[in-house]
Structures are given as C-alpha cells and as structure tokens.
Amino acid sequence: MISEKEREYLVAIVNSIPRELVVISPELRIVAANDFAKDIYGEDMVGKKCYQVYYGIDTPCSKCKIIQLLDGEEKRKDLKNLYMEEEVTLFPLVGTDCDPCMVKLDFDITKIGKLEKKLYLSNTFLHNLILSAVDAVIAADKKGKIFIFNDAASKILGYKREEALNSVDIRDLYPGDGARDVMKKLRSKEYGGPGKLKSYRVNLVAKNGEIIPVELNASIVYENGVEVATIGFFRDLRETLKMEKELEETRMQLYQSSKMAAIGNLAAGVAHQLNNPLSGILLFTELLLEEDLDEHIKEDLIRILENARRCKDIVKELLEFSRRSNNKDYFVNVNKIIDRAIFLLEKHPLFKSIEIIRDYTDNIPEIKGDLQQLNHVFMNIIWNAAQAMEGKGVLSIKTNFLKDKNTIKILFCDTGPGIPEDILPNIFDPFFSTKKQGEGVGLGLSIAYRIVEGHGGKIFAYNKKDGGACFEIDLPVSQ
Ligand SMILES: Nc1ncnc2c1ncn2[C@@H]1O[C@H](COP(=O)(O)OP(=O)(O)OP(=O)(O)O)[C@@H](O)[C@H]1O
Numbered sequence: 001m002i003s004e005k006e007r008e009y010l011v012a013i014v015n016s017i018p019r020e021l022v023v024i025s026p027e028l029r030i031v032a033a034n035d036f037a038k039d040i041y042g043e044d045m046v047g048k049k050c051y052q053v054y055y056g057i058d059t060p061c062s063k064c065k066i067i068q069l070l071d072g073e074e075k076r077k078d079l080k081n082l083y084m085e086e087e088v089t090l091f092p093l094v095g096t097d098c099d100p101c102m103v104k105l106d107f108d109i110t111k112i113g114k115l116e117k118k119l120y121l122s123n124t125f126l127h128n129l130i131l132s133a134v135d136a137v138i139a140a141d142k143k144g145k146i147f148i149f150n151d152a153a154s155k156i157l158g159y160k161r162e163e164a165l166n167s168v169d170i171r172d173l174y175p176g177d178g179a180r181d182v183m184k185k186l187r188s189k190e191y192g193g194p195g196k197l198k199s200y201r202v203n204l205v206a207k208n209g210e211i212i213p214v215e216l217n218a219s220i221v222y223e224n225g226v227e228v229a230t231i232g233f234f235r236d237l238r239e240t241l242k243m244e245k246e247l248e249e250t251r252m253q254l255y256q257s258s259k260m261a262a263i264g265n266l267a268a269g270v271a272h273q274l275n276n277p278l279s280g281i282l283l284f285t286e287l288l289l290e291e292d293l294d295e296h297i298k299e300d301l302i303r304i305l306e307n308a309r310r311c312k313d314i315v316k317e318l319l320e321f322s323r324r325s326n327n328k329d330y331f332v333n334v335n336k337i338i339d340r341a342i343f344l345l346e347k348h349p350l351f352k353s354i355e356i357i358r359d360y361t362d363n364i365p366e367i368k369g370d371l372q373q374l375n376h377v378f379m380n381i382i383w384n385a386a387q388a389m390e391g392k393g394v395l396s397i398k399t400n401f402l403k404d405k406n407t408i409k410i411l412f413c414d415t416g417p418g419i420p421e422d423i424l425p426n427i428f429d430p431f432f433s434t435k436k437q438g439e440g441v442g443l444g445l446s447i448a449y450r451i452v453e454g455h456g457g458k459i460f461a462y463n464k465k466d467g468g469a470c471f472e473i474d475l476p477v478s479q
C-alpha cells in the first residue's frame with residue numbers, strides 16, 4: 001500500500017516528466033494523460049480515441065500496434081514485455097481494472113540501448129586499438145596509479161598488465177626524479193604547448209632494472225578544465241640508437257681508413273727516401289769505428305750509430321705501416337699466434353708482475369691471414385697493455401668464434417688506467433702517442449689498424465666500466 005503523500009508525489013513525478021505519458025484502453029480510448037501530453041494535445045484529449053487525438057482521423061490506423069499487440073491469445077502474452085520501436089515505448093498497465101490498457105511513452109528506450117551498444121563497441125574498439133598499438137601506451141591518474149598499460153608497454157618494460165595496473169606507480173617507471181621532470185615539461189609551453197610533450201627523449205626503468213631509452217609523446221588529459229590524468233606514447237629507441245651507433249662507427253672507420261691510406265702513401269715515400277741515406281750513415285759510422293780513433297770520438301760515433309739505428313727502426317715501422325697486400329694465403333690459428341706473441345714478450349722484465357689470463361675458444365676455425373702481420377698486431381696491443389699497467393696487473397685475452405657472423409672476436413682487456421676519453425678517437429692515428437720520447441713513436445696501433453683492415457676485419461678500443469682498456473678485434477673467417 002502506498003500512502004496518500006506517496007501517491008501525490010508519484011502523480012507529480014508523472015506530470016513533471018517532459019515526455020508524453022498516455023494510457024490507452026483496448027478500445028483505443030485515451031483514459032489518462034500526463035500534463036506534458038495535455039499541453040500538446042489539449043486538456044480534452046482524455047476520453048477521445050487515440051487516432052483522433054494523434055492523427056485527426058476517424059478510424060484506427062491500418063497498422064495500429066496496440067491492436068496488433070492485443071490481437072489473439074498468443075500475442076497477449078507478449079504484453080508482459082515492453083514493446084519498443086522508433087520513438088515509442090508501449091507497455092501494459094498491469095494491476096488495474098483497466099487490464100489490458102496500454103501505456104504509451106514517447107521515448108525510445110531501445111535507442112538508449114542502441115547508443116549504449118554503439119558506445120560499448122566504440123569503447124572496445126578504442127581499448128583494443130590501444131592494447132595492440134605498436135608504441136607503448138601508458139596512462140596514469142593524478143595520483144600516479146596506472147590505468148592503461150598496453151602489450152607494447154609490457155614488452156618493453158617486462159611488467160604484466162595486471163601487475164602494472166595493480167602494483168606499479170608511474171613514478172617507478174622513471175629513473176630518479178624523471179616523472180616529475182616529465183610533468184614539469186608537460187605543463188610548460190616549450191615542449192609542444194601546455195599539456196603536451198612532443199618527441200622527447202627520456203629513459204624508463206624496466207622491471208629488471210634495465211634502463212630503456214624511449215621517445216615520448218605525452219599529453220595531460222583534462223576534464224572540464226581540470227587535470228585528471230596523463231597519457232604517454234613511448235617508442236623504444238634501443239634499435240634506433242644501436243643503428244645510429246653502428247652508423248657512426250662505420251663513418252669513423254671510413255674516415256680512419258681514408259686518413260690511413262693518405263698517410264700510408266706519404267709514409268712509404270718518406271721511408272724509401274730516408275732508407276738509403278740512413279744505410280749510408282750506418283755503414284760509414286761502422287767503418288769509422290774500425291779505425292784507430294780517440295776514445296771520446298769513438299763514444300760519439302757509437303751515439304751516432306745508436307741514433308741512426310733507431311731511425312732505421314722507425315723507417316722499418318713506416319714501411320710496415322704502408323705495406324698493403326701481403327702473404328695472406330695461409331690458414332692461421334689466432335690462438336697460436338697470440339701464444340707466440342706472448343712467448344716473445346713474457347721474458348721481458350716489464351712482464352714480470354703481469355698475469356696473463358688466456359680464455360681461448362678451442363677448435364677455433366683457422367683464418368686466411370699473414371702470420372707475421374697478425375703477430376705484429378697482437379704484440380703491439382700486449383706491449384701497450386703492459387706499458388699502461390706499468391708492469392703490474394692482469395691482462396685477459398679472450399678468443400671467440402661467432403658462428404652467425406662467421407667472425408673471430410679477440411678481446412684484450414687490461415687493468416691499467418684506461419684510455420682517456422678525449423684521446424680515444426685519436427689512438428689509431430699514426431704518430432699519436434702519449435708516451436715519453438723513446439718509449440713510443442705512436443705507430444703501434446695505426447699499423448695494427450691497417451693490418452686488421454687488410455684482413456677484412458675491424459679493431460675498436462673502449463674502456464671497461466670498472467677501469468682498464470679493452471681492444472677488440474673482429475676477423476672474418478674466409479669461406
Ligand atoms: N692499453 C692501453 N691503455 C691505455 N692507453 C693505451 C693503451 N694502448 C694504447 N694506449 C694509448 O694509445 C696511444 C697510441 O698507442 P700506439 O701503440 O699507437 O703508440 P705508442 O704505444 O704510444 O707508441 P709505439 O706503439 O709506436 O711504440 C698510446 O700512446 C696510449 O696513450
């Protein structure tokens with residue numbers, strides 16, 4: 001039972017609804033109407049036939065839905081349900097003495113249903129679009145709680161979607177104060193307009209702690225002018241940066257090779273010109289020394305002889321440097337050549353407190369190469385390492401066969417001070433040396449570079465994170 005008051009309210013509600021609400025009897029007579037309907041069709045609509053009121057005709061409409069619905073026992077059962085079509089909803093007024101009166105409401109509930117369905121479909125489509133996007137998409141609310149985390153984001157960062165949504169804060173994905181920095185830039189005008197950040201390079205932290213460089217396009221999401229969330233589209237830059245680095249390395253190698261070729265020609269010319277007069281100086285000094293001369297003159301002559309011999313050595317190095325095609329028709333085993341270089345050097349006092357650790361790959365494929373030249377390369381690198389470590393430390397030598405690249409990789413790492421970053425680009429230049437006079441001419445690495453290049457290989461130098469220099473040589477294995 002409802003109270004009088006309640007009844008009063010319900011009537012008021014029915015009359016306040018800005019929709020036509022009309023009750024029609026099985027004889028198609030309007031038996032009740034709310035104020036909204038009466039405002040349109042007149043106060044006197046109640047008591048009239050519906051077709052008269054609505055269409056001003058004297059006979060029922062040919063396709064009257066109410067007749068169709070009331071027609072026949074079977075159909076009457078349907079009256080328990082709503083009948084809906086464009087713009088109109090009909091339903092039976094149950095529990096009154098006017099059974100089966102019909103309520104006509106000029107409101108298409110199905111339309112709402114259809115709109116909802118459309119909305120649902122478009123939401124699902126957008127959702128799938130975001131989830132399957134190539135770029136990582138991450139959105140978070142103002143508190144940092146992540147609510148969008150797509151497959152690409154999972155792939156880059158290693159978090160499963162559920163994990164990211166439930167237990168990761170957006171700030172955890174940036175190293176240090178990175179998230180705050182991104183927000184600051186997002187709110188400023190300078191990086192794509194306020195609320196936008198375009199093509200910004202930033203680092204993210206993956207689940208395993210790896211730092212991932214990405215390009216970020218982000219924006220703040222506003223609702224009625226209030227900031228409610230941020231959404232970011234991240235592109236993994238690891239491949240791009242790797243390619244850029246390789247390109248830069250290739251460019252540097254090319255630059256280095258052309259420089260070497262020019263210097264090589266020059267060096268060969270100078271060396272040849274110097275060779276004959278030097279041989280003359282040596283020969284005549286030796287002849288003079290056989291004469292019966294004053295001791296102090298002999299001492300001076302010995303000095304001349306020593307210096308001339310040093311000049312001859314440098315000329316020999318220069319000729320070595322400019323040598324192009326050589327004996328590369330033999331198959332050689334790099335492990336054995338390194339062993340030979342060590343054997344030749346280890347008796348020297350400089351190696352007394354140096355430990356050499358060999359980590360060779362057994363059964364390493366042989367390569368076509370010049371044994372003498374490769375020996376020269378390895379001896380130079382080993383000698384440099386011993387000099388850098390000032391006779392005390394560890395030199396690790398590793399050889400490896402990279403099957404997929406058909407290449408042999410040789411790595412020399414020492415525990416010396418490393419190569420200062422500012423001179424790293426110059427160490428392969430001829431006559432570049434940081435050593436005292438008499439300790440180095442600066443030809444060792446430039447010759448090594450030319451020899452490795454002549455074997456179709458590559459040589460790089462870098463510093464280890466924990467100190468010490470590494471030299472890496474890649475030599476192709478001929479088919
Ligand atoms: N293992 C190393 N650690 C630190 N610096 C190195 C190392 N190897 C080479 N260098 C640097 O590279 C420079 C060039 O080396 P390179 O072998 O070409 O010439 P050098 O050793 O100075 O003289 P040379 O080899 O002609 O006697 C060196 O002077 C040194 O500064």
Ligand SMILES: [Mg+2]
Nearest residue numbers: 380384444445
């Ligand atoms: Mg050297």
